[in-house]
Amino acid sequence: MTSFEFKWTKTKKSYTSKDSGTKKTKILKEKEPRDKNDPKEVKKKSSKLQNKTEVTFSKIKTTDNQSFIRRKRKKEKTKVLQNERNVQSELVKGHSMQHSMFSEKYKNIHVNTKIRGASVVEKVFSAGKKFNDLPLHKYLISNLEKNNFNILTNVQEKSIPSVLQGKNCLIKSQTGSGKTLTYAVPILNSLVNKTPKLQRTDGIQAIIVVPTRELALQTHELFGKINTFQWIIVGHLCGGENRKTEKDKLRRGLHILIGTPGRLLDHILHTSAFNGKNISCLVLDEADRLLDMGFKKDVVRLVEELDRFKTNSSYDPLALLKGKKPEEVETDLANVDINRQTLLVSATLSKGVAELADFTMKDHVYIDAFDESETINPDHMVIPNTVKQEFILTFIKHRLVTLSVLLISKAKCSNSKTIVFMATTQMVDFHYDLFSHYLLKMPKNKGKLKVGDVLLLDEIDIEDFEGEDQVLDIELFKLHGNMSQQERKTVFSDFRKTKKGILICTDVAARGIDVPEADCIIQYTGPQSDEDYLHRVGRTGRAGKSGSAIIFLTHEEQDYITRLQEQKVFLKEYDKSILTNNLKDFMEETDENKATVLLQKRFESALLKDKELHKKACFAYSSWSRFYSAFPVKMKPIFDLKKINIGHYVTSFGLQDSPTIVAKIVRGQAKKVDPKHLNKKLANHEDNVELRTKRPKRPIKSLSLTTSEYSSGFEPAKKKKKKNFND
Numbered sequence: 001m002t003s004f005e006f007k008w009t010k011t012k013k014s015y016t017s018k019d020s021g022t023k024k025t026k027i028l029k030e031k032e033p034r035d036k037n038d039p040k041e042v043k044k045k046s047s048k049l050q051n052k053t054e055v056t057f058s059k060i061k062t063t064d065n066q067s068f069i070r071r072k073r074k075k076e077k078t079k080v081l082q083n084e085r086n087v088q089s090e091l092v093k094g095h096s097m098q099h100s101m102f103s104e105k106y107k108n109i110h111v112n113t114k115i116r117g118a119s120v121v122e123k124v125f126s127a128g129k130k131f132n133d134l135p136l137h138k139y140l141i142s143n144l145e146k147n148n149f150n151i152l153t154n155v156q157e158k159s160i161p162s163v164l165q166g167k168n169c170l171i172k173s174q175t176g177s178g179k180t181l182t183y184a185v186p187i188l189n190s191l192v193n194k195t196p197k198l199q200r201t202d203g204i205q206a207i208i209v210v211p212t213r214e215l216a217l218q219t220h221e222l223f224g225k226i227n228t229f230q231w232i233i234v235g236h237l238c239g240g241e242n243r244k245t246e247k248d249k250l251r252r253g254l255h256i257l258i259g260t261p262g263r264l265l266d267h268i269l270h271t272s273a274f275n276g277k278n279i280s281c282l283v284l285d286e287a288d289r290l291l292d293m294g295f296k297k298d299v300v301r302l303v304e305e306l307d308r309f310k311t312n313s314s315y316d317p318l319a320l321l322k323g324k325k326p327e328e329v330e331t332d333l334a335n336v337d338i339n340r341q342t343l344l345v346s347a348t349l350s351k352g353v354a355e356l357a358d359f360t361m362k363d364h365v366y367i368d369a370f371d372e373s374e375t376i377n378p379d380h381m382v383i384p385n386t387v388k389q390e391f392i393l394t395f396i397k398h399r400l401v402t403l404s405v406l407l408i409s410k411a412k413c414s415n416s417k418t419i420v421f422m423a424t425t426q427m428v429d430f431h432y433d434l435f436s437h438y439l440l441k442m443p444k445n446k447g448k449l450k451v452g453d454v455l456l457l458d459e460i461d462i463e464d465f466e467g468e469d470q471v472l473d474i475e476l477f478k479l480h481g482n483m484s485q486q487e488r489k490t491v492f493s494d495f496r497k498t499k500k501g502i503l504i505c506t507d508v509a510a511r512g513i514d515v516p517e518a519d520c521i522i523q524y525t526g527p528q529s530d531e532d533y534l535h536r537v538g539r540t541g542r543a544g545k546s547g548s549a550i551i552f553l554t555h556e557e558q559d560y561i562t563r564l565q566e567q568k569v570f571l572k573e574y575d576k577s578i579l580t581n582n583l584k585d586f587m588e589e590t591d592e593n594k595a596t597v598l599l600q601k602r603f604e605s606a607l608l609k610d611k612e613l614h615k616k617a618c619f620a621y622s623s624w625s626r627f628y629s630a631f632p633v634k635m636k637p638i639f640d641l642k643k644i645n646i647g648h649y650v651t652s653f654g655l656q657d658s659p660t661i662v663a664k665i666v667r668g669q670a671k672k673v674d675p676k677h678l679n680k681k682l683a684n685h686e687d688n689v690e691l692r693t694k695r696p697k698r699p700i701k702s703l704s705l706t707t708s709e710y711s712s713g714f715e716p717a718k719k720k721k722k723k724n725f726n727d
């Protein structure tokens with residue numbers, strides 16, 4: 001290989017080939033005078049300047065003058081910062097020319113938001129009927145009263161008598177109306193009254209199936225409150241818990257068992273200590289949710305397995321072989337008395353629930369808490385009338401800032417619990433990190449910085465973020481199905497205990513979760529179905545309390561307002577002056593547009609500096625776009641990916657990159673991950689080098705960025721290795 005030695009002079013460049021020893025000289029052409037204002041020349045000049053700096057540095061290095069280098073670098077850094085600031089001020093000027101964030105002028109609303117009508121209202125409480133009016137055990141009544149359960153709710157008044165009589169029931173009533181007690185009270189009552197007293201060896205008496213782990217825990221807690229009868233043992237089993245501990249629990253004996261379908265089925269099939277012969281009551285709570293997400297198969301199997309416990313004694317599958325006629329065998333089957341009460345409970349009634357009711361119960365009564373005198377239209381949604389429902393119509397690229405301001409306003413309230421629903425686990429992770437580091441907190445001892453003076457944050461190095469100070473007085477929580485069971489448990493109970501907090505979560509918290517103090521629900525991404533809308537909103541306004549529910553819609557999605565109107569749900573527009581004032585106040589900026597841009601820029605520069613967060617933002621955007629493109633057919637005309645500017649959506653994740661670049665980043669990261677661990681990886685966003693080196697790379701066929709919220713928590717079954725007969 002030939003190598004050269006270069007020598008530079010002002011007008012000529014000469015080099016000597018070491019191999020041939022020949023010296024070649026190239027005379028530089030006489031340069032023509034250049035136009036200083038030509039943009040190309042300006043660019044060239046600046047790149048030359050940069051090269052010059054590099055050369056200077058290399059020279060300095062050779063002289064080994066370290067302190068000089070440090071001073072030089074510091075100067076350079078200040079220059080860059082100055083540049084950034086100049087760019088920012090230019091941006092502010094530029095943006096203020098564009099549409100305003102909250103301005104009415106640029107609002108492009110084509111739906112009639114003023115339409116009002118009579119919403120469908122369901123009474124929450126009965127006309128004064130009390131628990132002590134019911135034929136219940138006196139200690140059970142006193143336990144209920146101790147917990148402030150005195151007056152029956154409407155659904156309790158209508159259903160508890162039928163449940164006490166042992167009837168199969170399909171119970172429907174609005175969210176937060178106290179459906180849990182409609183089965184908890186009769187179950188406990190029947191077990192307390194049993195003579196002789198129940199023993200641990202008597203096995204499971206009642207089984208309650210719920211769709212999520214949090215709901216299992218919550219239902220267990222409710223039983224704990226009203227069950228002071230020490231001989232009645234209540235337990236829960238759900239994914240993510242230690243299986244061995246659960247087996248021990250079952251071995252020791254339980255009477256009321258609460259669990260998620262996957263884990264329950266697993267124990268029924270594989271735990272010999274599972275004693276289901278004496279189950280006299282089966283409850284399917286949140287029945288419609290149990291049918292979603294592939295739960296249907298598990299629920300059907302679970303019911304079949306429970307039936308098998310009962311029928312094993314009377315039904316003989318080998319009857320034909322024993323010489324019985326086929327007609328006799330069929331009548332045997334039909335006559336098998338399952339002798340078990342089944343209760344289906346739900347806030348929404350779908351075709352699937354009706355089918356499940358037919359499958360699980362021979363005869364059943366249908367109890368709807370809705371007033372019979374009114375005509376029931378299945379298309380009308382029943383939402384507690386104590387909930388103020390509003391929408392915020394935003395430009396896509398202002399979504400992030402608008403949400404931030406809304407959270408800032410919540411932080412100012414003295415006692416407020418807000419639940420923010422997002423589409424995917426990656427979105428939850430990203431927004432949680434972004435807000436906890438760049439909205440709620442500020443660097444410590446930044447001296448002259450006043451609380452809330454966030455503009456100067458851009459001047460601070462990321463290293464300075466050690467030891468941050470909380471400037472907004474509110475706690476932030478996150479909850480999604482990709483967190484460990486222990487984390488989920490802690491978050492859920494901490495959020496319930498805290499006086500003031502914001503929970504960012506996926507739909508894992510949309511069903512059944514009861515946080516009585518939750519006073520505001522924010523739907524940052526649209527619901528996948530109208531039922532989802534109803535259940536999300538139903539996390540507030542529990543048992544007659546008041547609350548507010550705000551949905552974020554972009555101009556492209558505004559038809560959702562009309563869709564809700566058709567179902568007798570009338571939304572008002574959120575008072576944007578609250579947002580404007582809070583934003584201006586927080587940013588200490590009188591011009592709302594400047595404040596908007598600066599907050600957005602602050603997030604963007606945070607992402608530029610924080611590589612980990614940038615990666616999370618890319619994954620969050622990517623998971624969002626997959627989610628958005630997979631809206632069910634019914635909702636597709638409203639939430640249509642083709643209608644929206646995805647470039648703006650990238651901005652709403654604080655990213656400055658184009659969607660193509662983001663996709664490349666995600667693909668690049670995903671390729672490094674072993675496919676088996678992809679979901680977990682995408683949720684944790686860790687680039688685990690160990691995993692990569694240990695396992696051979698395989699091509700990725702498909703990527704799943706949204707992971708199931710409702711998994712049983714078990715590891716996927718390992719495929720059996722094919723035997724190699726040559727071994």
Ligand SMILES: Nc1ncnc2c1ncn2[C@@H]1O[C@H](COP(=O)(O)OP(=O)(O)OP(=O)(O)O)[C@@H](O)[C@H]1O
Nearest residue numbers: 149151152153175176177178179180347512514543
């Ligand atoms: N009779 C009652 N008096 C006062 N509060 C009650 C009564 N019954 C239930 N509650 C309270 O109402 C709240 C909602 O109860 P629950 O969670 O059972 O509602 P739900 O109808 O199952 O709601 P969802 O459909 O959202 O699951 C709880 O905080 C509960 O303590």
